[in-house]
Amino acid sequence: MRLGFIGTGKIASSVITGICNSKINYNKIIISPRNRNIANRLKKKFKKIIIAKNNQEIVDKSDWVFLSVTPMVGEKILKDLKFRSKQTVISFISTITLLDLKKFIKVKNIDLVRAIPLPPISLKKGPIPICPPNAKVKKFFNNLGTTVEIKNEKLSINFWSTSGMMASYYEILRVMSDWLVTKGVKKLDAQKYITSLFLALSEDAIINAKKDLKILVKDSQTPKGLNEQGLKELSKQGTYKSIVKVLNSIHKRLNK
Numbered sequence: 001m002r003l004g005f006i007g008t009g010k011i012a013s014s015v016i017t018g019i020c021n022s023k024i025n026y027n028k029i030i031i032s033p034r035n036r037n038i039a040n041r042l043k044k045k046f047k048k049i050i051i052a053k054n055n056q057e058i059v060d061k062s063d064w065v066f067l068s069v070t071p072m073v074g075e076k077i078l079k080d081l082k083f084r085s086k087q088t089v090i091s092f093i094s095t096i097t098l099l100d101l102k103k104f105i106k107v108k109n110i111d112l113v114r115a116i117p118l119p120p121i122s123l124k125k126g127p128i129p130i131c132p133p134n135a136k137v138k139k140f141f142n143n144l145g146t147t148v149e150i151k152n153e154k155l156s157i158n159f160w161s162t163s164g165m166m167a168s169y170y171e172i173l174r175v176m177s178d179w180l181v182t183k184g185v186k187k188l189d190a191q192k193y194i195t196s197l198f199l200a201l202s203e204d205a206i207i208n209a210k211k212d213l214k215i216l217v218k219d220s221q222t223p224k225g226l227n228e229q230g231l232k233e234l235s236k237q238g239t240y241k242s243i244v245k246v247l248n249s250i251h252k253r254l255n256k
């Protein structure tokens with residue numbers, strides 16, 4: 001199987017790293033010359049990577065084509081690319097719908113799937129929502145994390161919205177670790193402490209993921225303790241309501 005990537009940016013590079021460190025059986029990975037630096041770095045790091053001359057060469061040489069460009073670039077380039085039947089096209093593009101993809105890629109008998117990989121896919125970790133359900137694509141991504149099949153696009157937009165909170169999550173880690181630095185802790189020690197604290201909390205959360213998350217919230221507070229204070233003060237300041245507001249606003253953008 002030959003895998004092609006149109007657009008070699010952040011997410012393509014994470015997915016390719018995951019694939020190259022996985023059990024997935026592939027012959028070649030054909031990637032875009034853009035971004036040139038990332039493409040060269042990937043080629044140096046992994047065998048079986050070929051840098052194509054242009055996007056059409058990627059389509060021509062691949063059985064599966066991953067679309068990993070921004071929506072604006074996608075709208076510009078997709079209509080001019082010539083796909084062929086029996087190819088599998090997997091789009092990572094956030095705001096181009098399946099209906100629009102079908103308009104751009106007019107070929108019949110093609111598997112068209114949208115997927116939402118996230119950067120930790122490079123570590124073969126994390127959920128990968130796909131829409132519509134597709135057995136072979138599900139199997140493929142299960143080598144790189146946990147595939148979540150979503151029946152319709154409207155539902156998948158909800159997952160997209162929550163994945164728009166990654167940078168905000170890291171910002172919480174940054175703010176907390178910078179706060180430790182202002183108290184005299186060395187930067188690397190502060191970052192190590194905060195990241196391992198949140199890793200442990202996430203591991204605990206995933207083990208308890210079948211229970212209501214409210215239980216974790218409750219169990220991590222001692223009556224009149226520090227966590228109770230933290231939660232109360234943040235709730236009073238509207239922090240959690242603002243998270244819902246932001247999710248609604250991202251959702252609105254995706255739902256256009």
Ligand SMILES: NC(=O)c1ccc[n+]([C@@H]2O[C@H](COP(=O)([O-])OP(=O)(O)OC[C@H]3O[C@@H](n4cnc5c(N)ncnc54)[C@H](OP(=O)(O)O)[C@@H]3O)[C@@H](O)[C@H]2O)c1
Nearest residue numbers: 007008009010011034035068069070071073092093094117
């Ligand atoms: N980052 C994430 O966590 C994430 C997760 C899921 C989905 N997505 C989606 O995946 C898509 C890519 O995101 P990204 O974060 O990887 O963006 P990115 O880092 O900006 O990557 C976009 C890539 O497209 C290349 N490009 C620009 N014009 C091109 C053209 N005409 N032909 C071929 N390649 C071209 C860029 O190259 P140059 O640098 O040379 O311009 C760059 O390598 C977006 O639609 C995004 O919504 C991202």
